Amino acid sequence: xxxxxxxxxxxxxxxxxxxxxxxxxxxxxxxxxxxxxxxxxxxxxxxxxxxxxxxxxxxxxxxxxxxxxxxxxxxxxxxxxxxxxxxxxxxxxxxxxxxxxxxxxxxxxxxxxxxxxxxxxxxxxxxxxxxxxxxxxxxxxxxxxxxxxxxxxxxxxxxxxxxxxxxxxxxxxxxxxxxxxxxxxxxxxxxxxxxxxxxxxxxxxxxxxxxxxxxxxxxxxxxxxxxxxxxxxxxxxxxxxxxxxxxxxxxxxxxxx
Amino acid sequence: xxxxxxxxxxxxxxxxxxxxxxxxxxxxxxxxxxxxxxxxxxxxxxxxxxxxxxxxxxxxxxxxxxxxxxxxxxxxxxxxxxxxxxxxxxxxxxxxxxxxxxxxxxxxxxxxxxxxxxxxxxxxxxxxxxxxxxxxxxxxxxxxxxxxxxxxxxxxxxxxxxxxxxxxxxxxxxxxxxxxxxxxxxxxxxxxxxxxxxxxxxxxxxxxxxxxxxxxxxxxxxxxxxxxxxxxxxxxxxx
Numbered sequence: 080x081x082x083x084x085x086x087x088x089x090x091x092x093x094x095x096x097x098x099x100x101x102x103x104x105x106x107x108x109x110x111x112x113x114x115x116x117x118x119x120x121x122x123x124x125x126x127x128x129x130x131x132x133x134x135x136x137x138x139x140x141x142x143x144x145x146x147x148x149x150x151x152x153x154x155x156x157x158x159x160x161x162x163x164x165x166x167x168x169x170x171x172x173x174x175x176x177x178x179x180x181x182x183x184x185x186x187x188x189x190x191x192x193x194x195x196x197x198x199x200x201x202x203x204x205x206x207x208x209x210x211x212x213x214x215x216x217x218x219x220x221x222x223x224x225x226x227x228x229x230x231x232x233x234x235x236x237x238x239x240x241x242x243x244x245x246x247x248x249x250x251x252x253x254x255x256x257x258x259x260x261x262x263x264x265x266x267x268x269x270x271x272x273x274x275x276x277x278x279x280x281x282x283x284x285x286x287x288x289x290x291x292x293x294x295x296x297x298x299x300x301x302x303x304x305x306x307x308x309x310x311x312x313x314x315x316x317x318x319x320x321x322x323x324x325x326x327x328x329x330x331x332x333x334x335x336x
Numbered sequence: 337x338x339x340x341x342x343x344x345x346x347x348x349x350x351x352x353x354x355x356x357x358x359x360x361x362x363x364x365x366x367x368x369x370x371x372x373x374x375x376x377x378x379x380x381x382x383x384x385x386x387x388x389x390x391x392x393x394x395x396x397x398x399x400x401x402x403x404x405x406x407x408x409x410x411x412x413x414x415x416x417x418x419x420x421x422x423x424x425x426x427x428x429x430x431x432x433x434x435x436x437x438x439x440x441x442x443x444x445x446x447x448x449x450x451x452x453x454x455x456x457x458x459x460x461x462x463x464x465x466x467x468x469x470x471x472x473x474x475x476x477x478x479x480x481x482x483x484x485x486x487x488x489x490x491x492x493x494x495x496x497x498x499x500x501x502x503x504x505x506x507x508x509x510x511x512x513x514x515x516x517x518x519x520x521x522x523x524x525x526x527x528x529x530x531x532x533x534x535x536x537x538x539x540x541x542x543x544x545x546x547x548x549x550x551x552x553x554x555x556x557x558x559x560x561x562x563x564x565x566x567x568x569x570x571x572x573x574x575x
Contacts, residue, residue, distance in 0.1 A: 200419075203414060203416060203419070204412050204413075204414065204416035205416050205417075205418055205419065207373075207378050207412070207416065208410070208412060208416035208417075208418070209418075210377075210378060210398075210401075210402075210405070211376055211378070211405055211408060211409075211410040211488075212405070212429070212430045212433065212434075212482075213402040213403075213405045213406050213430075213433075213434065214429075214430075214433055215398075215399075215402070
């Protein structure tokens with residue numbers, strides 16, 4: 080009976096949370112379109128979420144490309160198809176690994192920081208102070224962060240892919256001895272700009288919306304204690320990561336991206 | 337008013353006279369800060385009505401509340417200064433949001449407000465570089481910069497040494513006289529209350545008792561005398 084009650088409670092909480100998130104998304108949408116437009120805050124957030132994530136994105140992209148090339152070469156060489164290494168590395172990175180891994184990395188670095196920052200503002204009554212000054216915290220605090228996350232995700236994903244392709248090239252051509260021309264031509268022949276590249280950017284954009292919304296919503300609904308901030312931050316990482324993987328499946332299954 | 341299953345208070349009725357200094361007293365958990373947050377519309381009651389300067393606020397949406405809050409200023413217990421902004425930017429913030437003042441006018445208003453709370457040369461400091469007393473004074477300066485009709489102060493004396501308490505007391509009285517604002521102060525500092533209050537609302541488990549400090553000192557109500565006796569105030573007055 081207790082287990083059933085717990086299940087019911089969890090279900091009600093899930094639906095309530097989902098409703099809260101949808102309402103929050105609508106408020107962000109309204110704040111984004113209505114004046115005042117907070118361009119400077121948006122640019123500041125682009126810097127914090129984007130520029131400060133460059134190193135981790137580049138290093139991880141390079142490493143993933145290198146290992147993908149290594150694994151790909153070892154498999155392809157069995158079938159005498161090692162000249163297709165560029166296509167394997169490119170398609171894997173562009174269609175799947177680029178947007179997904181970038182979103183997961185951005186969740187861990189920028190998403191959790193966003194939740195912790197907003198959660199701390201809740202715990203120290205800064206959001207209440209804004210409300211008392213007749214300033215909407217969703218307009219001032221959440222909207223620039225959510226929009227910046229949405230804008231920055233496709234850019235970071237593109238950078239991850241470029242670094243990955245370079246890492247793959249280094250290992251495939253430099254280490255394993257694949258012909259440089261074959262690597263590049265197979266990559267060029269396999270990748271379709273509309274289906275693969277634009278699809279990849281669209282995927283990253285959707286992940287950006289997801290991470291931005293979840294991170295800011297969790298921050299705003301943080302319990303005003305230090306434990307509450309910790310729990311909200313953890314929750315952002317878990318919920319956003321799972322959501323990214325679930326959405327990835329459905330986007331791929333439904334749109335073939 | 338309740339949070340989940342926990343009832344903070346029931347059937348509470350009180351009023352705060354215009355232009356006067358009112359202090360809300362009560363034990364820990366009696367709902368003093370909650371009452372202040374109800375007046376500011378930061379929390380909503382389950383039933384009843386709250387009238388702020390003629391506006392019934394319990395039926396207003398959050399967006400409509402912003403118009404009412406233009407008439408309010410609030411000094412938070414721990415300052416609630418925006419920690420990414422300097423002192424100057426914290427004070428300039430509401431002016432930049434709600435007025436068309438030039439930067440020169442804003443600077444003048446900020447320095448006037450800081451001078452009113454006895455601060456200077458703190459423009460470029462961040463909130464984490466200020467002492468507890470300075471945070472409270474900057475918070476007060478920010479609360480009064482828009483010249484509010486009603487000023488809400490949550491525990492302005494908590495965590496301060498006796499000298500700072502006297503200083504903040506003086507500032508609150510000075511601000512009240514200068515702005516003619518209605519001040520509603522939450523405190524558990526009975527001695528300060530008796531010095532600065534025109535009107536006291538004492539929150540007790542079974543309701544609220546109101547009156548001037550002199551009336552409360554003379555009261556024979558054992559609940560009030562018992563509360564004030566904890567600080568020796570009523571006993572001293574009766575003697």
